[in-house]
Amino acid sequence: MKSAAQNFRLSAALRFAAATALGAVALVSASAHAGTVSTEPEESTVNSIPAPKPSWFFVQRGFVLPGTAIYDSATGKYVAQIETATLGDLAIDPNGKYYYSAETHWTRRIHGTRQDYISVYDSTTLKFEGDIDIPGRILVGGREHNFIVSDDGKTGYIYNFSPVSSVNIVDFAKRKFVKSFELPGCADLILNPGVGLAALCSDGSLAAIDLTGGKVDITRTDPFFSATTDPIFDNVQYDKAKGQVVMMSYTGLVYTAKLGAKPTVGAPFSLQEAAGLRKAEAKPLDLNWYPGGGQPTALHRASGHLFVLMHAGEYWTHKDGASEIWDVDLAARKVVKRIAVEGHPTVLNVTQEASPKLIVVAEGEGQGAGSGFAGTAQVIDPATGEIKHSIKDAGSGLVQLAN
Amino acid sequence: MRFAGKMRSGVKTAAMLGAVAAASMLILARGGVHAAPAIPDPHSVMADPDQARIDYVENCGGCHGVAGDTVPAHLPELAGRVGWFMCTPEARAYLIRLPNVAHSRIKDNAELADMMNYVVFVLGKGTAPVGTAPFTADEVARERKLALTNKNLTAERLRLANQLVQQCHAPASIRQLYITEKPGTAQ
Numbered sequence: 001m002k003s004a005a006q007n008f009r010l011s012a013a014l015r016f017a018a019a020t021a022l023g024a025v026a027l028v029s030a031s032a033h034a035g036t037v038s039t040e041p042e043e044s045t046v047n048s049i050p051a052p053k054p055s056w057f058f059v060q061r062g063f064v065l066p067g068t069a070i071y072d073s074a075t076g077k078y079v080a081q082i083e084t085a086t087l088g089d090l091a092i093d094p095n096g097k098y099y100y101s102a103e104t105h106w107t108r109r110i111h112g113t114r115q116d117y118i119s120v121y122d123s124t125t126l127k128f129e130g131d132i133d134i135p136g137r138i139l140v141g142g143r144e145h146n147f148i149v150s151d152d153g154k155t156g157y158i159y160n161f162s163p164v165s166s167v168n169i170v171d172f173a174k175r176k177f178v179k180s181f182e183l184p185g186c187a188d189l190i191l192n193p194g195v196g197l198a199a200l201c202s203d204g205s206l207a208a209i210d211l212t213g214g215k216v217d218i219t220r221t222d223p224f225f226s227a228t229t230d231p232i233f234d235n236v237q238y239d240k241a242k243g244q245v246v247m248m249s250y251t252g253l254v255y256t257a258k259l260g261a262k263p264t265v266g267a268p269f270s271l272q273e274a275a276g277l278r279k280a281e282a283k284p285l286d287l288n289w290y291p292g293g294g295q296p297t298a299l300h301r302a303s304g305h306l307f308v309l310m311h312a313g314e315y316w317t318h319k320d321g322a323s324e325i326w327d328v329d330l331a332a333r334k335v336v337k338r339i340a341v342e343g344h345p346t347v348l349n350v351t352q353e354a355s356p357k358l359i360v361v362a363e364g365e366g367q368g369a370g371s372g373f374a375g376t377a378q379v380i381d382p383a384t385g386e387i388k389h390s391i392k393d394a395g396s397g398l399v400q401l402a403n
Numbered sequence: 404m405r406f407a408g409k410m411r412s413g414v415k416t417a418a419m420l421g422a423v424a425a426a427s428m429l430i431l432a433r434g435g436v437h438a439a440p441a442i443p444d445p446h447s448v449m450a451d452p453d454q455a456r457i458d459y460v461e462n463c464g465g466c467h468g469v470a471g472d473t474v475p476a477h478l479p480e481l482a483g484r485v486g487w488f489m490c491t492p493e494a495r496a497y498l499i500r501l502p503n504v505a506h507s508r509i510k511d512n513a514e515l516a517d518m519m520n521y522v523v524f525v526l527g528k529g530t531a532p533v534g535t536a537p538f539t540a541d542e543v544a545r546e547r548k549l550a551l552t553n554k555n556l557t558a559e560r561l562r563l564a565n566q567l568v569q570q571c572h573a574p575a576s577i578r579q580l581y582i583t584e585k586p587g588t589a590q
Binding site for chain 1: 554
């Protein structure tokens with residue numbers, strides 16, 4: 001904890017909250033009378049917000065714009081903004097008490113001493129509570145699996161790539177960095193209950209990372225995908241209740257792995273075949289429907305439905321925005337619905353409510369794909385395909401949820 | 404396109420080899436750290452030196468730099484140093500077992516052997532002991548199956564570097580990631 005920095009950050013956070021929490025700020029001040037100088041100090045108050053709700057979604061403003069906006073999918077209304085940094089990563093405390101922002105800064109903007117840390121914010125006041133210094137982190141941002149929190153909320157895992165591949169472990173209860181360990185040849189951290197972590201590796205395997213002993217033990221499954229010709233999207237879907245992870249390859253192969261000390265990967269199925277179409281090939285110029293975007297899949301865990309951003313195109317167009325969302329019943333291995341979408345969204349998530357809502361975000365117009373400009377977010381009812389809410393300039397980055 | 408690219412890089416490789424020879428003579432003159440510059444004729448250690456260099460630039464240059472000298476950074480400087488690792492069987496195997504090498508997109512073992520010979524003999528600038536046998540496809544096929552996936556590579560590198568200093572009289576600075584690195588700052 002750094003107290004000098006804390007004071008500065010605290011007031012900055014308050015100012016920011018005051019400026020941005022729409023309608024949440026009640027400025028209590030007497031209006032100045034002409035000719036008289038009021039000596040009354042101006043008083044202002046700041047509202048608080050509830051702990052995160054299942055209907056809320058968190059949109060990173062953009063790839064290069066700081067801040068994460070909170071919206072409520074029930075109302076389409078803005079709730080507040082969390083002060084995440086450019087190329088930062090947000091993690092949400094599963095107990096709903098804190099927001100954690102992993103950030104990197106140099107003492108002199110782009111040179112000087114590099115500082116990596118996690119800023120802790122109270123979830124109801126958005127007050128800055130302090131920093132936890134860490135030795136480093138991958139400077140990417142906009143990915144879901146570089147900063148994850150254990151299911152009990154006690155431990156944070158931050159992927160680092162210096163470019164030595166490693167993981168930092170942080171104790172959130174003590175607000176202290178614990179240790180780091182090297183993870184050669186793997187990335188994309190996934191929780192692995194009772195074991196520690198899992199990760200995807202460059203030889204096409206899934207690693208099990210045993211953190212229960214003094215020495216970190218890393219074992220790998222047999223390779224099951226090709227990181228060269230048909231990689232797996234980094235936004236794999238972790239399902240604690242089922243103890244599994246659902247993964248999507250660039251050509252639309254859906255893999256499910258049972259987590260544990262020795263993870264097992266089941267035989268994949270083809271998304272296109274699940275929709276009654278020809279299976280896509282990892283071959284140049286193969287025309288088909290492909291998954292694509294920065295966050296192309298989302299799992300509604302209770303129902304076992306996987307939603308996927310799909311576009312018609314060639315092999316190796318995995319960043320292209322979607323013209324449809326496919327609703328996949330994982331147990332039946334069938335695409336049960338194809339929902340048309342506007343604006344070529346590249347980012348997708350689904351709320352975990354009993355009647356889920358899809359959230360899609362398309363990057364802003366003007367500078368082309370990858371510009372990171374804020375675009376429109378839409379809340380879609382997957383049952384009907386109806387657009388419930390459309391929010392302009394919402395963001396372009398990741399959409400995260402509290403649960 | 405590919406053809407033109409190859410022609411151009413062929414010219415550069417030749418120019419570079421000249422520079423390499425000059426640089427290693429400088430090293431000799433400065434400290435006599437090595438008995439003799441051992442830069443074999445590229446064609447004696449690579450089937451296709453141009454392709455080997457192209458493969459290195461494309462697959463490795465992003466981190467290590469096109470000349471193997473991206474420092475200061477948290478990774479080892481290859482230029483004028485990496486050949487030392489050919490001195491013991493363990494250190495030699497380490498070069499192929501590194502995940503970035505073992506799990507390279509280059510699946511063809513002969514092509515990967517060529518590229519690693521480019522790294523060791525060309526970028527290494529005469530640091531490989533005289534008479535060092537080049538990597539072969541068979542050796543690469545065998546060692547890349549033993550990728551170092553459950554180890555702290557920083558510690559493993561230091562262990563091997565100590566071996567090189569003790570057994571091969573490599574300069575003590577081989578323990579560091581690059582010559583000007585302050586000891587103990589590598590993560």
